[in-house]
Amino acid sequence: MDAKPYARLDDVSLFYGDKVVLKNCTLDIVEGAITCVIGLSGAGKSTILRLLDALRKPDEGHVYIGDRDICHTPETELIEVRRKIALSFQFAALLDSLTIGENVGLPLRENTQQPEAEIRQIVEDALDSVGLAHTYDNLPSELSGGMLKRAGFARAIVTKPDLVLYDEPTTGLDPIVTHLITDMIVRLRKKLGGTAVVISHDLQSIFMMADYVAMLFEGAIIAYGTVEEIKRSPNPIVQQFLEGSEVGPIPI
């Protein structure tokens, strides 16, 4: 159980003006495992992924990838750090001037020497696997929100990164595609042996894929453990969240 962490938030605090988003938050991302982060809307889950991808720096505390403190790494070296990490954005964040195929292939075309024919094949396979065959030449503006999200998902996985950060990969998708994506996250992790962090509000998917679950509440991780441990957690906040009940300690 005590595997070494691939990444670690160490006593991190983060503020927007007076607003406290994270306060003394500590979280280990176990190597080779899928860690799911749950929490209320606006709790700071997406912020955690930004910290892990070094897109944002905490106001206090440290963020480690391996042994490296990425809060004190110059931007030029962070470019190298981020090559091994991919982020699938909550709202896809595709470049709207490029087609879907160009978007998904972008990290390969810009950062590797692979021949174009190979890249095209990888991209088409990736699009196929998320149910987006025949969208290669479409512009992002021609796709629906759920389709964009899947294209963003495909873009995150084409580089076979060591750590994939999925920001609500299944929110807003129909049940069948949700299942497909959840399944893919598990299969990819097994196939590539990488590490994943998944933010999700979909408890069913979480129970299906998570090795560890962390619950973020009021700026800190208040519960952490395997799915079974979380389900049995005595913490009334966790229980209320899992039940989706209006009565309990969580202020609404």
Next chain:
Amino acid sequence: MKLLDGLGKGTIETLEYAGGITQLAGESVGFIATLRIRFGETLSQCYLLGVQSLIIVLLTSLFTGMVFSLESANQAVQYGVGSLVGGAVAYTSVRELGPMLSAVVVAGRVGAAIAAEIGAMVVTEQIEALRSMSLPPVRYLVVPRLLAMIIMLPLLAIFADVVSIVGGMWIANTYAHIGSADFISSARQTIGFPDVVKGLFKSVVFGIIIALVGAYQGLKTRGGAAGVGLATTGAVVTSIILIFVTNFIMSYMLYGTH
């Protein structure tokens, strides 16, 4: 007290702005010096930002050359020095009007476009997405636009020079009956190759200002569509002011001391 506070804040903001632009310039030079340039993108920006600005630059310089010729030909003929009109028109066109007009017009069109595009990419998280894919936005977006401006604005200025002189010649001819040969010989006596080079040097500086200010305003966009609007306006206003100020400084340094 309030006034002092405001003054202090203004100073800090100005310094911050200058610092930000300098940093952006430094990063861009870093990528250019190590030849980490996206050539295809640079070429397409040359077309989008440069070639597509040609018509508007031609029109504005044509009419400015014409009106300048109209006014000076009137005066000159009255004082019997009509043969000097060609020189006057060519002199101002090459040294001031061509570089300035093309820069101001392009600042309105291209500076706004750069700020709006990059600003929209900030608010839709596309910039963050680029960073997360290890694609530095400066290399990916700013450098191609900067190079395109450095290449294209001097070219546009040459067109502006020529059109403004030709327009001036036509007006001088039809309106004040100054012969084209007179006009041209006067122009050739007045301006030389160094004047042209100095004018083009100005254009290069203006191109750098337009691209960097636009990109900087875009990159520091905050807060949705309204933020993009502010970034765009800010880019145009700031770059036009900077163009006028640096133009004076450069004219003073390039032509002022004989």
